[in-house]
Amino acid sequence: MELYRSHVLVCGGTGCHSSGSADIIRRFNSELKEHGIEKEVKVVQTGCFGLCEVGPVVIVYPEGAFYSRIKVDDVPEIVAEHLVKGRIVKHLLYHDSIDEDEDIKSLDEIPFYQKQKRVALRNCGVINPENIDEYIAFDGYKALAKVLTEMTPEEVIETLKASGLRGRGGAGFPTGLKWEFTYKANGDKKYVACNADEGDPGAFMDRSILEGDPHSVIEAMTIAGYTVGADQGYIYVRAEYPIAVKRLTIAIAQAREYGLLGKNILGTDFSFDLELRLGAGAFVCGEETALMASVEGYRGEPRPRPPFPATKGLFGKPTLLNNVETYANIPQIILNGPEWLQSIGTEKSKGTKVFALGGKINNTGLVEVPMGTTLREIIYDVGGGIPGGKKFKAAQTGGPSGGCIPAEHLDTPIDYDSLTAIGSMMGSGGLVVMDEDNCMVDIARFFLEFTVDESCGKCPPCRIGTKRMLELLNKIAEGKGEEGDIEKLIELGEGIKMASLCGLGQSAPNPVLSTIRYFRDEYEEHIRDKKCRAGVCQALLQYFILEDKCRSCGLCAKACPANAISGQRKQPYVINQETCVKCGACMEKCPFDAIVKR
Amino acid sequence: MKTLKELEEIRQRTLEEVNLRKDRKGTRVVVGMATCGISAGARPVLLAFVEEVKKRNLQHVTVTQTGCIGVCRLEPIVEVYMPGQEKVTYVNMTPEKVQRVVAEHLVNGQIVKEFTIGAVEKKD
Numbered sequence: 043m044e045l046y047r048s049h050v051l052v053c054g055g056t057g058c059h060s061s062g063s064a065d066i067i068r069r070f071n072s073e074l075k076e077h078g079i080e081k082e083v084k085v086v087q088t089g090c091f092g093l094c095e096v097g098p099v100v101i102v103y104p105e106g107a108f109y110s111r112i113k114v115d116d117v118p119e120i121v122a123e124h125l126v127k128g129r130i131v132k133h134l135l136y137h138d139s140i141d142e143d144e145d146i147k148s149l150d151e152i153p154f155y156q157k158q159k160r161v162a163l164r165n166c167g168v169i170n171p172e173n174i175d176e177y178i179a180f181d182g183y184k185a186l187a188k189v190l191t192e193m194t195p196e197e198v199i200e201t202l203k204a205s206g207l208r209g210r211g212g213a214g215f216p217t218g219l220k221w222e223f224t225y226k227a228n229g230d231k232k233y234v235a236c237n238a239d240e241g242d243p244g245a246f247m248d249r250s251i252l253e254g255d256p257h258s259v260i261e262a263m264t265i266a267g268y269t270v271g272a273d274q275g276y277i278y279v280r281a282e283y284p285i286a287v288k289r290l291t292i293a294i295a296q297a298r299e300y301g302l303l304g305k306n307i308l309g310t311d312f313s314f315d316l317e318l319r320l321g322a323g324a325f326v327c328g329e330e331t332a333l334m335a336s337v338e339g340y341r342g343e344p345r346p347r348p349p350f351p352a353t354k355g356l357f358g359k360p361t362l363l364n365n366v367e368t369y370a371n372i373p374q375i376i377l378n379g380p381e382w383l384q385s386i387g388t389e390k391s392k393g394t395k396v397f398a399l400g401g402k403i404n405n406t407g408l409v410e411v412p413m414g415t416t417l418r419e420i421i422y423d424v425g426g427g428i429p430g431g432k433k434f435k436a437a438q439t440g441g442p443s444g445g446c447i448p449a450e451h452l453d454t455p456i457d458y459d460s461l462t463a464i465g466s467m468m469g470s471g472g473l474v475v476m477d478e479d480n481c482m483v484d485i486a487r488f489f490l491e492f493t494v495d496e497s498c499g500k501c502p503p504c505r506i507g508t509k510r511m512l513e514l515l516n517k518i519a520e521g522k523g524e525e526g527d528i529e530k531l532i533e534l535g536e537g538i539k540m541a542s543l544c545g546l547g548q549s550a551p552n553p554v555l556s557t558i559r560y561f562r563d564e565y566e567e568h569i570r571d572k573k574c575r576a577g578v579c580q581a582l583l584q585y586f587i588l589e590d591k592c593r594s595c596g597l598c599a600k601a602c603p604a605n606a607i608s609g610q611r612k613q614p615y616v617i618n619q620e621t622c623v624k625c626g627a628c629m630e631k632c633p634f635d636a637i638v639k640r
Numbered sequence: 641m642k643t644l645k646e647l648e649e650i651r652q653r654t655l656e657e658v659n660l661r662k663d664r665k666g667t668r669v670v671v672g673m674a675t676c677g678i679s680a681g682a683r684p685v686l687l688a689f690v691e692e693v694k695k696r697n698l699q700h701v702t703v704t705q706t707g708c709i710g711v712c713r714l715e716p717i718v719e720v721y722m723p724g725q726e727k728v729t730y731v732n733m734t735p736e737k738v739q740r741v742v743a744e745h746l747v748n749g750q751i752v753k754e755f756t757i758g759a760v761e762k763k764d
């Protein structure tokens with residue numbers, strides 16, 4: 043193998059990929075040739091670095107120079123200056139990555155990475171996910187070798203139980219127990235499955251792991267196969283994740299070639315193989331029983347449990363189902379021992395959790411923090427705070443099954459149980475930050491609309507109940523809310539939670555119930571005062587022209603599609619509230635900021 | 641099919657390569673590679689370092705480059721940073737001198753005094 047003096051790591055995660063990282067790689071290769079240094083410098087495509095907000099991201103080693111927002115046209119400068127002459131191109135560096143003396147900080151000193159602990163994401167942005175050798179270099183498949191040659195299935199189960207690992211797919215069920223149930227279940231044939239359906243809006247934790255480190259999931263599933271006694275595994279991944287599907291396909295082929303999948307793995311008498319199953323992207327297919335129906339080729343509808351998959355799963359056989367991130371933790375636990383995971387996190391939630399940060403936050407992207415980190419640390423230290431100096435209003439965790447957490451709980455250490463206690467949940471790890479410009483009624487409506495769309499329709503509480511709740515919310519947002527509507531929402535919500543067949547319905551009312559719990563005054567304002575303080579609910583808004591600011595230019599009247607604005611030269615224009623359709627076109631056009639909505 | 645031993649070999653071999661991406665700890669060898677350095681022959685010096693470090697499997701050493709160090713007439717210039725030690729600056733470097741710097745300084749911790757900027761300046 044060639045030894046290079048410098049490595050150029052270009053992010054090939056979905057975020058950076060869509061902003062052109064493939065062209066950047068091509069340009070690097072051609073520029074390196076141009077300068078005749080293609081044998082000295084290696085260009086590597088990696089998975090997501092986490093800081094998608096400033097992508098495309100390029101890191102040059104050994105200096106560790108972190109270039110952000112790189113365009114194809116920046117490449118010649120980086121090659122000519124940095125790679126040929128060794129002069130780091132300061133003006134292209136990520137602003138947080140240099141200290142006062144303009145020296146480059148090491149990656150873990152950058153504020154974004156400082157409070158993070160990367161376990162599931164350890165290889166993302168470090169290795170080339172399409173090269174199995176690089177995974178092996180970072181201790182890949184070492185855990186599998188250890189399990190196959192030194193451990194009994196019982197020992198693997200004991201290790202996981204002692205580590206305290208809980209499922210990262212949402213419910214937080216103890217992983218060791220689940221493995222034990224499947225191991226003990228009677229069956230001539232058993233299966234292992236991986237849930238990579240990831241349907242929460244805005245969530246991309248699992249996608250990034252599959253894109254950045256597919257072998258970690260393959261290795262863990264093979265360990266699972268050995269432990270529970272399965273020789274076949276399925277990865278259920280949504281077809282909307284083309285890069286993840288491609289890298290998984292490559293990784294599976296490489297693992298087969300190395301004899302790490304297939305017959306007699308590593309020369310032992312254990313055999314195991316994996317297949318991909320592409321999901322069409324229905325949220326309910328992330329629910330375990332619906333997922334298994336879908337893998338079998340049936341319509342993705344849930345069924346009542348028990349029987350649980352551990353006794354009756356795929357094709358009626360005992361099946362172990364875990365989430366992508368859960369699997370990604372397992373090789374590390376085998377290698378470092380259960381005490382290692384025990385030493386991270388809180389009393390009942392061990393290890394780390396990956397969050398996809400989104401909404402009103404500076405560092406949109408992917409972060410992994412120890413359990414027990416507070417929301418404040420995630421939002422302000424790692425996430426870099428809220429743009430434009432706006433005020434924090436709430437954080438939404440757990441996606442459509444979760445709830446909103448208000449400012450008073452910013453200092454709650456986050457784990458499975460604390461989040462449930464404050465009316466939200468861990469969910470799979472979406473974290474959406476909201477500021478004073480977000481209307482809580484509107485947020486509740488957004489998530490409920492999602493569940494109404496995604497409800498499979500099998501059970502009436504979910505199918506009909508959520509629809510009725512949505513109608514009530516629409517009514518309130520349109521200014522037609524009445525006294526008693528809030529109570530109706532609560533009653534319906536509680537009923538749906540109790541009576542629904544699967545987790546989708548059982549959690550669908552959470553976004554509504556939690557916003558009522560913490561922001562009831564906003565609901566009441568909508569109903570009683572017909573007012574939306576955030577200025578979001580269109581029906582409750584009116585547009586006005588400020589007389590003292592209007593210069594009678596007439597641009598607003600020209601822009602208005604409804605001819606609702608009239609006026610003459612030298613006199614302020616006025617909006618006719620009867621005909622105004624509240625599209626906001628006038629406000630955008632006004633050069634003097636004379637138009638306001640309230 | 642790979643055996644355990646082959647897996648370990650792949651690990652060792654690839655580790656050498658990806659080591660570069662680990663954090664910047666341990667010893668750093670920095671070669672001045674501005675126009676002045678390059679025209680004085682800095683590239684063969686840099687490559688000689690990379691080659692030597694690889695041959696001896698010195699995992700804690702990274703070889704990097706930088707811009708003009710400032711005393712162009714003494715190029716190629718190489719700076720060696722070892723943890724807990726003052727920076728050592730070698731001047732008028734050649735691939736041959738690199739051999740000695742690696743063997744004596746990087747491996748055994750003995751600074752090659754006669755190549756350092758202090759010694760050379762005195763001679764002039």
Ligand SMILES: Cc1cc2nc3c(=O)[nH]c(=O)nc-3n(C[C@H](O)[C@H](O)[C@H](O)COP(=O)(O)O)c2cc1C
Nearest residue numbers: 209210211237240241328329330364365368545546
């Ligand atoms: C509506 C619904 C959607 C779900 N979506 C996902 C998903 O996208 N990914 C996931 O891993 N688990 C999802 N789950 C949870 C799974 O049913 C299951 O609990 C999980 O995959 C188990 O893995 P774990 O023990 O490793 O967490 C969903 C559950 C429900 C009710």
Ligand code: FES
Nearest residue numbers: 053055057058094
């Ligand atoms: S996709 Fe590149 S940093 Fe996330």
